[in-house]
Amino acid sequence: MNNLKIEQDGGVVTVRLHRPHVLNALSAELLTELLDILRPLDKNPQVGCFVITGSERAFAAGADIKEMAGRTASEMAAEDYFSGWEEFAAFRTPKIAAVNGLALGGGCELAMMCDLIIAGESAAFGQPEIRLGVIPGIGGTQRLTRLVGRPKAMDLILTGRTMDAHEAERAGLVSRVVPDGRVLPEALETATVIASYGRPAVTAARECVDRALETGLGDGVLFERRVFHGLFATEDQKEGMSAFLEKRAPVFRGR
Ligand code: CO8
Numbered sequence: 001m002n003n004l005k006i007e008q009d010g011g012v013v014t015v016r017l018h019r020p021h022v023l024n025a026l027s028a029e030l031l032t033e034l035l036d037i038l039r040p041l042d043k044n045p046q047v048g049c050f051v052i053t054g055s056e057r058a059f060a061a062g063a064d065i066k067e068m069a070g071r072t073a074s075e076m077a078a079e080d081y082f083s084g085w086e087e088f089a090a091f092r093t094p095k096i097a098a099v100n101g102l103a104l105g106g107g108c109e110l111a112m113m114c115d116l117i118i119a120g121e122s123a124a125f126g127q128p129e130i131r132l133g134v135i136p137g138i139g140g141t142q143r144l145t146r147l148v149g150r151p152k153a154m155d156l157i158l159t160g161r162t163m164d165a166h167e168a169e170r171a172g173l174v175s176r177v178v179p180d181g182r183v184l185p186e187a188l189e190t191a192t193v194i195a196s197y198g199r200p201a202v203t204a205a206r207e208c209v210d211r212a213l214e215t216g217l218g219d220g221v222l223f224e225r226r227v228f229h230g231l232f233a234t235e236d237q238k239e240g241m242s243a244f245l246e247k248r249a250p251v252f253r254g255r
Helices: 028-042 065-069 073-079 085-090 106-112 128-132 140-148 150-159 165-171 180-196 199-211 217-231 235-245
Strands: 004-009 012-017 049-053 058-060 095-099 102-104 116-120 124-126 162-164 176-178
Touching: 004 028, 012 028, 012 180, 028 085, 049 180, 058 095, 058 106, 085 106, 095 106, 095 180, 102 106, 106 124, 106 140, 116 165, 116 180, 124 165, 128 150, 140 150, 162 165, 165 176, 176 180, 199 217, 199 235
Parallel strands: 012 049, 049 095, 058 102, 095 116, 102 124, 116 176
Antiparallel strands: 004 012, 124 162
């Protein structure tokens, strides 16, 4: 493992991006390592949440420009360069981005593939690809627009400017802003809470929320109601509601 540091505490797996010499620029090798490590963990019922973080200075300063710079269009297309990030986005385990410092380009796009973004007060978010003669390529034009709306997405993507954590929170990109030193503790505490809940309900909640970005209101509400009905087939629903009525803490078994 050259580019990542992994820690596991109970049901929470923390992945630290570790390419300090290039501000955690996202290389193809980093992506391969990330997918190789998370693929089996995503299927592991004992794992309830992933936390993705970087360093104090940079969450990630984008895709690795050195690695991309000399490529031709046909090489990029033939490799479907960086399409593997969609596998990361599709993992069913909840993902929290714990962001200190720079989240630029692919770094901002990686954070947006997570379910929550917890940012330090000094964090900065942006899609500066226009300055390199390209555009976001790992979902930035799509996810940013859905999250913050067209006016702010155009502002960021056409100017390449960064926004600070408070602007990002006001815009709806960031879930919570905390003091810089609290970012990882807050993310780990939040991940522990999420990991303590029953997996069927967590998965259902994620899928329903994400469906809101893909579909119309009527279809989305119907999808939610059907999923809600389906959860009554789980032991966790019986346990959660019985525990409430018996005034005790529930013990979820993830089935
Ligand atoms: N890729 C490679 N190396 C990088 C990157 C990067 N994205 N960002 C920083 N580095 C390297 C620098 O080259 C430098 O290396 P060296 O010490 O060998 O010169 C080192 O990290 C430290 O950086 P700086 O000296 O530049 O540090 P500063 O504090 O002066 O500046 C900045 C920090 C402002 C973040 C500056 O480094 C910068 O502008 N970086 C580039 C940011 C950027 O443009 N990101 C977008 C990249 S493109 C992208 O993400 C699109 C994804 C699309 C993928 C498409 C697939 C189909």
